[in-house]
Amino acid sequence: MRLLFVVRDLGLGGVERCVVLVGSWLAAHGFEVSVAMMGGSRNLWGTRSAALNIVDLSGTWHPKKPWTWPAGWGALRGLARRHDVVIAATFLMPLYITWAATRGLGKRVLGWVHGPLFEVDERARMNPIHRRACQFIYRRLGELVFVSAHARDSMSKWLATEPGQGVPPGWRVIPNFVEAQPLRPAGLPHRPARLLFVGRVAEEKQPALWLDALVALANAGHAATLTVVGDGPLLPWLEDEAARRGLVDRLIVAGRQDDVGPWLANADWLLLTSLFEGCPLVVLEAMQAGLPVVSTRAGGVYELFAGRDVDFVTAEPTGAALAALIVAQAPHHAELAAWLRQRSEAYSPDALGARWLQLLEHPQ
Template sequence: MKVAIFLRDLGLGGVERCAVLVGEGLAALGFEVTLVLLGGSRNLWQSRIKLVKVVDLSGQWQPLKPWTWLSGWRAARNIVREHDVVIAGTFLLPLYMAYAASMGLGKRVIGWVHGPFFELDAFARMNRVHRAACQFVYRRLKELVFVSNHARNSMARWLEMPPRDTWAVLPNFVDEQQVTPQLVEREMGLALRLLFVGRIAEEKQPHLWLDTLVALNIKGVSAQLTIVGDGPLEAELKKQVQERGLLAQVEFAGRRDNVGDYLAQADVLLLTSNFEGCPLVVLEAMPMGVLIASTNAGGVYELFGERRSDFVVEAATAEALASLIVTQQAQRMKLQNFLIKRADQYSQAHSLQQWSALLRPPSVSQNA
């Protein structure tokens, strides 16, 4: 079976990582997988791509040059003809092209939804034209795949319609190539090592990182914060670090592709987002036994099951996060063991079997 996943490009974002991991996993199971780049030729995943095919159409299709639209559409349509299933890896350009290039061909088209659209649109206020276009396409796609139940319910709210039976939930999974260190008892008296991984942007609420450090200081808890990532608020955040006298407690590591090395050195992962679908960094932290202190950012709470209150605060405040972090230290080993066992439910093998069952109709699976 041939599967094409439409993307903008292959940057270091979570969507791109999901596409590479799922694509490579499906290829190992016998699928022929093609990643189709529409918005740029960037490929930062070459070291992880062994089995999937990458096709760059960004030279033929350029959204700001209308005279390229026809040739780009034809190129995408030729790819659709050659594949059994087309997956729109994200919204906007990949969604539009997957839908437009498949019209009239009778191909199976699936929309892959990584985030909670109702919350995302409420926060970012999507352009009215794009909002209408995305809603138009999503309403007409029979099949959607969501990374969390929260994202599924959020889409239903955004489209003002009940969830369909053909809307599946397939969470992200733990990368098998991730090396997990052996748990050791933490030495007393050492500063807590806090870590944030992601974009330094408004939706991540970076003010909470510094406020949480200050709240821990007030509680007499020594802590260090490492920030892995970059973004539009980086300069402003560095300025605040200096003004608040936190230079000795904060390290800006910049954008990195070796996130696992930083997780291996961390005690607590901070997740302070306004909204999330199924955050990959949490799935990376769980098998390492890294504690998580998170805001109630939608789909993240599903990862912890019945132990939600041990990792998620209901009020997005520094005091709540600091109190949670302090409470966690009293039962560190217990919580670490829970996270490691919980990570088994998000294994790569289990998730890929779900993907395989979704993509292969029962008749195909029985005849294979």
């Protein structure tokens, strides 16, 4: 079977990582997998994408240059003709061009939904034209793949699905998976405790909560440090605010790292403080490493904990609540780490790859 993913490019974002991981797994199981890059020529995944056929169409079509649209449409349409299944890997541009280029071809077209779009739109206030265009297409695609039940339910709310109508038969949930992570060394938390954030330092991650948590822990007699692995537009603000609060010696900025395994292995807790999430990859990595997680109720994150979300998710999005949960977890640190490691088996590449095989080989 020939499978085509349509992306903006292959940068280091979560969507791009999922495309490479899922595509490579399917390629290893007999699929011919291509990735069409429409918005840029970056491929930052190197040998990890070696099994994929990467097709750079960004020099043919540019979304802000209307005179290139016919050529881009024709190039992707020609590529789609040679594949059995075409997947719009995310919303906005990849969704638009996939929809337009496959009209009338009789191809099987899927939309891959990575986040809770109702919350994303509510927070970011999507351009009304983009909102209507995305909603128009998603309502007409027969098959959508969601990374969490929360993302699916959010889509239903965003599209204003009639109450009681139920989930459309072509909507399926397949969570994300990540590469295997080495097990974190056993032992009690360090003193001071080592907190870790991995991701983009941006407004939707609520970085002020990280500093609030450090202060709340210190006030409760539990000193801690925070290591930030990543970069983003609010990194200068974070460093300035840490200095203003007298927390410079408690904040370690490691920058963007290709391999987060050593950072997970050296930490005591992972912080997740997002306003919204679909199926956060970094939590899956922490689970595989046996690293306890403390999270706000960030969309679909609670689904990862199989009914034990009270052990890992705060009731309120505050630094004090994060600190209180860390203090509560501390006596049970080893048990929680072992449980997360065991739970991560449900999110292994083979377990979830089998669900992709079922989806692709047995359409509803």
